[in-house]
Amino acid sequence: MAAAAECDVVMAATEPELLDDQEAKREAETFKEQGNAYYAKKDYNEAYNYYTKAIDMCPKNASYYGNRAATLMMLGRFREALGDAQQSVRLDDSFVRGHLREGKCHLSLGNAMAACRSFQRALELDHKNAQAQQEFKNANAVMEYEKIAETDFEKRDFRKVVFCMDRALEFAPACHRFKILKAECLAMLGRYPEAQSVASDILRMDSTNADALYVRGLCLYYEDCIEKAVQFFVQALRMAPDHEKACIACRNAKALKAKKEDGNKAFKEGNYKLAYELYTEALGIDPNNIKTNAKLYCNRGTVNSKLRKLDDAIEDCTNAVKLDDTYIKAYLRRAQWWDCSSPRLSL
Secondary structure, three states: OHHHHHHHHHHHHHHHHHHHHHHHHHHHHHHHHHHHHHHHOOOHHHHHHHHHHHHHHOOOOHHHHHHHHHHHHHOOOHHHHHHHHHHHHHHOOOOHHHHHHHHHHHHHOOOHHHHHHHHHHHHHHOOOOHHHHHHHHHHHHHHHHHHHHHHHHHOOOHHHHHHHHHHHHHHOOOOHHHHHHHHHHHHHOOOHHHHHHHHHHHHHHOOOOHHHHHHHHHHHHHOOOHHHHHHHHHHHHHHOOOOHHHHHHHHHHHHHHHHHHHHHHHHHOOOHHHHHHHHHHHHOOOOOOHHHHHHHHHHHHHHHHHOOOHHHHHHHHHHHHHHOOOOHHHHHHHHHHHHHHOOOOOO
């Protein structure tokens, strides 16, 4: 009797647990169906909420994570989507859609090599899967664009780099690295508003992004707003102390500012030979800073005029307008010195 009683007790304890588990699965399915309905209506926020409820009820169901990953992708939240997609294939490695979504997230974030691995796994499971075949080609194209851009950046072919990054971003719209490289090249091409816009968009999402801070500073630096530029470079170095480009740009900016100010001081004190030397040294600091160098050439031209070297003064102003063809002051001074140096007919 005692044994029978013990057996009855065990049965009574386990049956409700089985019922509860089945009820949880049914409720989770209801939440999933509601999520599907909202997804179909493109109400992705509500779809996300219901898929989350389904996951809470049944946290070991791969398809629920896959559905939520798809929803997060539609919301542009690719990093979160990647986590869900990865969890879905951890739970079920044969889940083809999970591998596809993992690959798509990797690709959208700019990790083309990891994307290729995910698409390859999807193709191992379903070798005729057209989406996996196409996405695998897309990932390889992105790797090729990256390779070309790296080579062209070294060659200083910044237009080609911008072209490559535009093509890569068609497949990797959430890749900050590609956007920053494009923005840096736009700055090198003098397209400062476009570069600023790209960097500012990234900083709105991540105010601590050192690369974006560097590009913001670079645009200001090239627009001859050197003091503000230094502030951005310093901030970038605060976020990433080993940021080599920010370190070099900050050093150049400080050196340019100091040399220019020293040259201006020497000029005001009438020490024209020293002013000439200081402006010349400043011109050697960074040949890429076109606007500042244009002003330095014009300043040195003024010094040469004081030293009665009018031909040199004219040449300096010519160099200034070659760098910045909107520099009115350089045109005016060159015209003035041309007039002074032109031989006059005697009457």
